Amino acid sequence: MTATMTRSEGRSEKRTGASVSVQGFFTRHSALMPTFAALAILLLLFAGAEAFLRGDFITPRNISALLLDNAYLLILAVGMTFVIVTGGIDLSVGSVMAFTGILGAKLLAEGMPVAIAIPVILAGGAVIGLIIGVLVQYFNVQPFIASLAGLFLARGLAFVVSLSSIKVEEPAILWLQSTRFSVGGWYITPTGIIALLAVAVAAFVMHLTRMGRTVYAIGGSESSARLMGLKVARTKVMVYVISGFCAGLAGLVLTAYSGAGYPRNGIGTELDAIAAVVIGGTLLTGGRGYVIGSMIGVFVYGTIKTIITFMGAEQSWMQIIVGALLLLFIVVQRAIVARSEGRG
Amino acid sequence: MDQAHPLLELTGATVRFGADAALRDVSLRLFPGEVHSLMGENGAGKSTLIKAVTGALRMDEGELRLDGERVEFATPHEAQRAGISTVYQEIELLPNLSVAENIFIGRDVGRSGLVSRGEMVARAREVLGGLGLTDVDPRALLGSHSVAVQQLVAIARAVTADVRVLVLDEPTSSLDVDEVAELFRVIRELQSRGVAILFVSHFIEQVYEICDRITVLRDGVLVGEYLTRELLRIDLVHKMLGHDATAHRERENPSADRPEGEVLLSARGLRVGQSLEAADVDLGKGEVLGVAGLLGSGRTSLARALTGVARADAGIIRIEEHAVDLDSPRRAITLGVVYSSENRLRDGIVAELSVLENITLALQAERGALKPIPMDRRRELAQSWVDALDIRPADLDRPAGLLSGGNQQKVLLARLLALSPRLLVLDEPTRGIDVGAKVEVQNLVGELADNGVSVVFISAELEEVMRVGDRVAVLRDGRIVDTLASGELTADALLALVAQPEDEGE
Numbered sequence: 001m002t003a004t005m006t007r008s009e010g011r012s013e014k015r016t017g018a019s020v021s022v023q024g025f026f027t028r029h030s031a032l033m034p035t036f037a038a039l040a041i042l043l044l045l046f047a048g049a050e051a052f053l054r055g056d057f058i059t060p061r062n063i064s065a066l067l068l069d070n071a072y073l074l075i076l077a078v079g080m081t082f083v084i085v086t087g088g089i090d091l092s093v094g095s096v097m098a099f100t101g102i103l104g105a106k107l108l109a110e111g112m113p114v115a116i117a118i119p120v121i122l123a124g125g126a127v128i129g130l131i132i133g134v135l136v137q138y139f140n141v142q143p144f145i146a147s148l149a150g151l152f153l154a155r156g157l158a159f160v161v162s163l164s165s166i167k168v169e170e171p172a173i174l175w176l177q178s179t180r181f182s183v184g185g186w187y188i189t190p191t192g193i194i195a196l197l198a199v200a201v202a203a204f205v206m207h208l209t210r211m212g213r214t215v216y217a218i219g220g221s222e223s224s225a226r227l228m229g230l231k232v233a234r235t236k237v238m239v240y241v242i243s244g245f246c247a248g249l250a251g252l253v254l255t256a257y258s259g260a261g262y263p264r265n266g267i268g269t270e271l272d273a274i275a276a277v278v279i280g281g282t283l284l285t286g287g288r289g290y291v292i293g294s295m296i297g298v299f300v301y302g303t304i305k306t307i308i309t310f311m312g313a314e315q316s317w318m319q320i321i322v323g324a325l326l327l328l329f330i331v332v333q334r335a336i337v338a339r340s341e342g343r344g
Numbered sequence: 345m346d347q348a349h350p351l352l353e354l355t356g357a358t359v360r361f362g363a364d365a366a367l368r369d370v371s372l373r374l375f376p377g378e379v380h381s382l383m384g385e386n387g388a389g390k391s392t393l394i395k396a397v398t399g400a401l402r403m404d405e406g407e408l409r410l411d412g413e414r415v416e417f418a419t420p421h422e423a424q425r426a427g428i429s430t431v432y433q434e435i436e437l438l439p440n441l442s443v444a445e446n447i448f449i450g451r452d453v454g455r456s457g458l459v460s461r462g463e464m465v466a467r468a469r470e471v472l473g474g475l476g477l478t479d480v481d482p483r484a485l486l487g488s489h490s491v492a493v494q495q496l497v498a499i500a501r502a503v504t505a506d507v508r509v510l511v512l513d514e515p516t517s518s519l520d521v522d523e524v525a526e527l528f529r530v531i532r533e534l535q536s537r538g539v540a541i542l543f544v545s546h547f548i549e550q551v552y553e554i555c556d557r558i559t560v561l562r563d564g565v566l567v568g569e570y571l572t573r574e575l576l577r578i579d580l581v582h583k584m585l586g587h588d589a590t591a592h593r594e595r596e597n598p599s600a601d602r603p604e605g606e607v608l609l610s611a612r613g614l615r616v617g618q619s620l621e622a623a624d625v626d627l628g629k630g631e632v633l634g635v636a637g638l639l640g641s642g643r644t645s646l647a648r649a650l651t652g653v654a655r656a657d658a659g660i661i662r663i664e665e666h667a668v669d670l671d672s673p674r675r676a677i678t679l680g681v682v683y684s685s686e687n688r689l690r691d692g693i694v695a696e697l698s699v700l701e702n703i704t705l706a707l708q709a710e711r712g713a714l715k716p717i718p719m720d721r722r723r724e725l726a727q728s729w730v731d732a733l734d735i736r737p738a739d740l741d742r743p744a745g746l747l748s749g750g751n752q753q754k755v756l757l758a759r760l761l762a763l764s765p766r767l768l769v770l771d772e773p774t775r776g777i778d779v780g781a782k783v784e785v786q787n788l789v790g791e792l793a794d795n796g797v798s799v800v801f802i803s804a805e806l807e808e809v810m811r812v813g814d815r816v817a818v819l820r821d822g823r824i825v826d827t828l829a830s831g832e833l834t835a836d837a838l839l840a841l842v843a844q845p846e847d848e849g850e
Binding site: 207208209210211212213214216217219220221223224225227228229230287288 | 419420421424432436437438439440441445449450457458459461501
């Protein structure tokens with residue numbers, strides 16, 4: 001018994017010895033931990049690929065291409081982050097992206113000016129989001145089901161617009177993709193700028209506006225948020241509108257990227273977006289997560305894809321690795337949640 | 345005080361749910377700077393009255409005046425804006441946001457939809473400081489704080505909104521002695537600022553410690569309004585129950601004439617993580633062992649170790665002299681050892697299922713899903729328990745979540761008793777239930793013991809532990825410091841044992 005006592009004393013001494021400021025930082029920002037983990041994995045992937053490919057991986061060209069190739073996914077993930085932080089899910093984004101993309105291509109092919117076509121496709125995405133949001137909030141439909149309905153609706157609409165691919169000749173759209181602002185070997189396209197802007201605006205809204213804080217509040221406890229007098233109904237509809245709008249924007253970016261609209265685009269992309277958001281540290285049950293984390297998640301996703309292409313391996317490895325990562329992150333998140341509940 | 349104008353005055357309040365009136369012509373007056381208690385058994389209409397005052401529920405008849413002016417609230421938010429704030433028993437805050445945000449979210453800090461973090465933290469520090477809570481970090485996540493601190497943060501939130509009337513609904517039910525003292529200090533601070541406080545609690549001692557005035561409700565009807573200092577405790581209980589408090593049936597002290605040597609369970613050197621060390625427990629057949637200890641003293645760890653919910657890290661448990669390895673609740677149940685959690689909502693009652701299903705759940709689970717109990721048999725079984733324990737309303741098909749706390753507890757007990765246990769471990773079975781139901785649960789424990797069932801009875805109320813237990817084990821800082829026959833104990837002596845700090849004990 002004396003032995004046990006000395007041991008436990010030793011332990012408590014060590015605890016008090018730990019730096020108080022570091023501890024304070026982590027209690028304050030425990031929600032950041034999964035995002036840091038995602039960042040660590042991204043750096044590890046970079047380092048691993050660099051070593052494996054003998055210095056051919058981390059080149060300005062590759063890193064720039066990472067943003068270019070994944071700009072549409074990044075925009076989808078930004079919108080998805082809003083929805084998931086409230087504790088919801090939006091399965092419609094891949095289809096909405098395809099619908100808005102083909103709609104844009106068709107409108108432009110029929111001679112509609114860009115200045116009208118772009119607002120129309122953005123609004124189209126937002127309206128589908130609005131329908132889902134209203135179903136979720138006012139008709140009490142599970143987000144999973146409501147957005148599944150949105151998925152089918154948007155995919156059907158895409159096929160109504162056109163059954164085959166429509167090429168885009170409009171120079172303003174092609175400009176989005178073909179222009180490269182470059183410094184040294186680095187470059188960025190307007191689509192990349194749009195994606196980064198989306199991240200910046202979303203991060204600002206999430207952290208510094210009342211609406212953003214209400215998004216987190218709903219994810220924490222919807223009934224508490226309501227009792228605290230927050231605008232729960234409006235905000236819940238709004239996150240689906242934001243997600244739909246982002247899907248519309250992603251449709252525009254994808255059309256610019258591929259130079260054409262295609263009604264079969266983005267099948268399963270909603271799951272890629274959800275995976276990126278979760279890998280980036282957003283809790284699927286809501287209340288915790290960061291837009292910046294989702295960006296890191298998209299880069300992790302994109303990097304794995306690039307590495308596999310470099311190695312010439314089967315694309316199915318992509319899914320296996322992303323699946324394993326997802327599993328790992330969900331376990332990490334559970335552990336964090338369990339720990340914070342234990343303390344509370 | 346009677347000459348002053350009441351700050352809040354409710355007259356003729358009537359609320360009906362369908363044909364039943366939950367509240368009939370009830371009045372309530374709150375004066376500035378007073379702490380007023382609302383007392384009554386569960387189902388007396390306390391929650392309904394609170395909801396009527398705070399705008400969560402519309403009154404069918406009646407008039408609410410705030411500062412002499414007639415007001416009507418459609419939502420809790422409107423009531424808040426008028427200066428009536430409520431702190432609920434289940435803390436209605438956001439664990440994933442910071443303390444500062446929890447205090448100010450939904451309030452106007454910063455301009456035009458933007459949030460100013462710096463200002464928010466500074467003002468939160470001010471508010472917390474004003475309540476004497478200087479050691480709470482406003483930037484930390486709320487969820488990283490203890491329940492007690494969260495409760496105080498909820499109060500801090502309430503008081504930042506120019507609060508005039510503060511309603512505290514069962515604020516102390518999950519706090520320990522020190523935390524209650526802290527809460528009372530804050531209440532007195534608010535009182536001195538002229539806030540009228542409506543304090544609802546089941547703990548009569550606390551009501552007498554803090555309240556100036558008591559309003560008693562029974563069956564939705566006003567019994568009366570009394571000055572605390574003029575109302576004897578026994579009279580208060582009379583008024584709440586409407587009849588003499590169901591007397592606790594004294595058991596003929598069975599510990600004295602129980603044949604020695606008939607030991608059901610004996611545990612030696614139990615250790616669970618850092619919360620329980622070197623615990624020895626002996627329990628005879630048909631004996632009730634009371635366990636007294638503060639929150640965090642290891643009392644729940646002990647209960648969980650004895651019932652296989654948490655596996656002990658060290659130590660031996662013998663049941664009828666055979667060493668057993670309780671590695672799961674399932675194993676424990678097959679040995680006749682069952683556990684009733686202190687958190688009956690989270691770990692006990694399945695609120696959506698009917699009373700019938702809740703009662704037969706564990707029995708069915710023990711038989712396995714492939715051998716369903718015939719419906720007739722289940723109904724008959726459940727009915728017999730509903731009758732035996734006097735579960736009200738006696739409606740087998742009602743969702744269990746709609747029952748009052750006391751009746752939920754009885755349903756839970758019925759579920760466990762349906763397993764014909766030999767050892768029943770009850771962790772705070774009387775928490776949050778009304779006086780009448782408490783006595784019934786206590787009597788039931790006595791009856792079970794008379795029928796040869798051994799019971800471990802854990803409770804935060806020391807008097808209850810002494811009354812129910814044949815012997816009382818006192819836990820402090822994860823150790824069993826003493827086990828005494830309850831006949832030799834007085835409330836003061838037990839309190840001293842429970843609260844004694846480590847250094848004086850050795």
